[in-house]
Amino acid sequence: MGILKKIKKHFERKEKLKDLQTQDIVNIHLYDAAKKTILFASRDFPAHDKESGANRLKELILIYKELGYNCILFAPHIFEDNSYVKFYQQHNVIVYIENNKYKNIYAFISSFKNIDYVWFNGPLALNLFYKKMKSILPRTRFIYDMVDIHFLRFKRAIELEPSRISLKKNYKHFFRLETVIAPQLDYIIAISDKEKEIMAQYADKKKIITVSNIHYPKIDISERKNFSESKGIIFIGSIHEPNIDAVKFLYEKIMPLVWKTNPELEVSIIGNVAEKLDIKQYPKFKFLGFVESIEALFMNSKIMVAPLRFGAGVKGKIGQAFEYYFPVVTTDIGAEGMKLTDQKNVLIANDEKSFAEAILQLNTNEELWNTLSQNSIDSLRAFSPEEVKEKLKTL
Template structure:
């Protein structure tokens, strides 16, 4: 067992142990137990294990592991509960080592915002035409309100103009003096105490924004809180309202969307769980989202008649509002995990219902809610397992997709193809479960799948055994198991055992053994020769066993058929024509470019062939032509070639500028297999291409019509020099490129997939 495996195992056990201790402790403390509950005997075995893990970490000699202890030891959470300074610090020290501060981050605390924004510097820009009106009803608790406002000032960008409206419900502390004096705040004080609901109504009445965002004052909004809410509702006209992920200040999950049962009782999905667990981290439809952070269109709010005043003074008004958006307007209620809010909960109203307090209205208004929505609640809200209830709005058609890692769609061709396939699967009405074999959460790709597209991404977050159990459970309801690459098909095809109706689809990406065989012809090595035979046997065996085998090109489909494989379908790369400004003409372009991920050996070979053999022949005739080697992860060895004529910029998020300004795209691929995404990418921009037979493989392109083909350095150089000066030929190939691309547009691929799936 390697060192990294051991340390990863220690970290995982520490995470699971801390979650257990935190969940046990805070669940009881929130219900009214003393802060000293951690000394109950039931904690002893867990605390001993935790201290053992801490002991192990101190022997790993990694200063980063000690940092949380150092930071936390300088603070205390017990300013109000414990008088003695010595006891306070001792108790905090114990909490740190017990793991009860494990999930806390600095941005969850008021100090973080006080250090960055002084009280006198807190202000907001005034705007006459806000996109969003943030409405914050308050009753006392001015320090919470000020922290909330500081978090808005610090964490909300200028992408969407907003106004902040504070409705003061007759506070008796310093709220009126402090908040009313802040620049840029719309402050309104009620003439009498009206309660939360009517304060919200008043705030909405005076608002100017297209969107209303209700926000509790006992909250801290985190980075991208507002932007992700607005983007969600703007991206889909079917969304009626969208709510945030709520977390406790001690770092556990408070709510990942709400569940309502037929008796009107509610459940905060994921309460006291790890905020990073995958089942709480993808966009989905829910019964309701808490009014602690909820965004909706003001126009829709007016259409449904606003907040129902039968739920005065508070509780169930947000649930009723969400039900109205869904059942009166026919719109969706969406949970958006990218929007995260720390919610202290119960600061104004208390955490437990007592006779006469505001919290007591929770039970009173539940009865009113049931009376109003009886016909809806009896349909599909029977009590059941919370994980099942949380997924009631998901499609019953499910696809599980397995690949080596998340689709890094702007960095490599295979990932771009898969990313486009995911979009098509969604269009076909499936719920998608994506399994990245490496379990790595890579941004922005993870958020694109989960929070933008609503794809459930499953990782080994709780260890390998738990991971396998989760996959087995999901497999029982999976219609299609789409597995990429031969090695992953070998590992994951066992999942078909749990549902006889599941279709197993083996997506080859390309025929690996053909790529290796071509590499062997250029660089013959005995070890590579043995690997080719092993990979070929595996690929053919898997293709014969799978319900469907996906080839990328006609050539590879014919190769598989010749080996006795049946049920072959061709799903090529997917490309969309460039939709931007008018394409520059021949005379407004210069230089040549190549693109590829340099962790893929055929791309490295192509780049070196260009540098060492092809371009020197070009530069003898035209030394002014520059070569741009675009793409991800160029090695230090490749970067060493960079000079005034060879530009190697590394990864660039948007490469369109190069495809719009370069005169020629070159792809001197000497080995490889499948369809080359870089060729399709150039066709998208109608940029004339010079490549090899292997580069053009599988795309039915014709030399001198829609592409130029050259298979040795001299011919390649001559084609570059000729096309660089020949405007007639350049225009002809550019024009024909646009026509060729139509075979690879999403609509055609969607038709093919619908046929396979049905």
């Protein structure tokens, strides 16, 4: 952050605290010295209803609460009037917010010090906070949660767009963070066994633990619309590059082939991915933006598509679809790390022709649609809270 931005942030903080009169940390009175304490550090405060990685972090924090830990959540420049702060306050999580008692998070942990673990949520948090927190808390154990392998995501993007300089710069930056800095920590959390194997080339395999996304059925299968009642296609995504590319690929390459056979098939796009697109160039797509509750859309639509051509990690959008018994068409990249079988759990297609054919097949084949829908329970088994809780106990 440049000096002018720092000065601006300083005065903004001062004015905001003058209005709010925040004197201390949210829920600090709930701290129990008899319990172990874990601090979760994130570059951005987790908006769990807008982004799958943030939802995963929320679930992990709540599991640690169940395991009997004091849980402290920190992200910079967050104030007590933030609606997500209120969510965690209601769930008895201690939340570090900007306040009049401590100048910053480092002042807080310097005086508090009773922290057994620090969990860095992704490489941006690792880059921002690890070095200084390590110097303040020399006896604390540090955990790096990759969320996904970022350098792998950019490596795959370069294969599609080899002339983009920004992709190469990001690849070098994240490669260093994830292969040089991350192995210095006590534990590395991989999102899948496949990514664990990749990271074992750079770090001691004994310190790498797989903790995947957390998903469980949100409804009973009888509650969702059946094959004949449901209609339309859904894509959901945030402003990550793989999602932007997927929307373009879907509109420019896949759907023209689908519309030749079925010109009435509608496509709705959920999420803030639209903020990075000129939606005038996509007149046949319906952009819904942020949807507070996706339940009705998932229960009434016929097909979830995830035509991802690059990326890394386990895709939350696919697990989210399974939570609502919602059949999915995706690519090998989309299904990566989830142990899914083509024609049993999902339909997998990697080029525009086969992807279009898979959409048309699923839209007309009731038996196949029912198979994928009913197998959602099997698809979710590896992502249950109970499974993740057992993994976290090993740390």
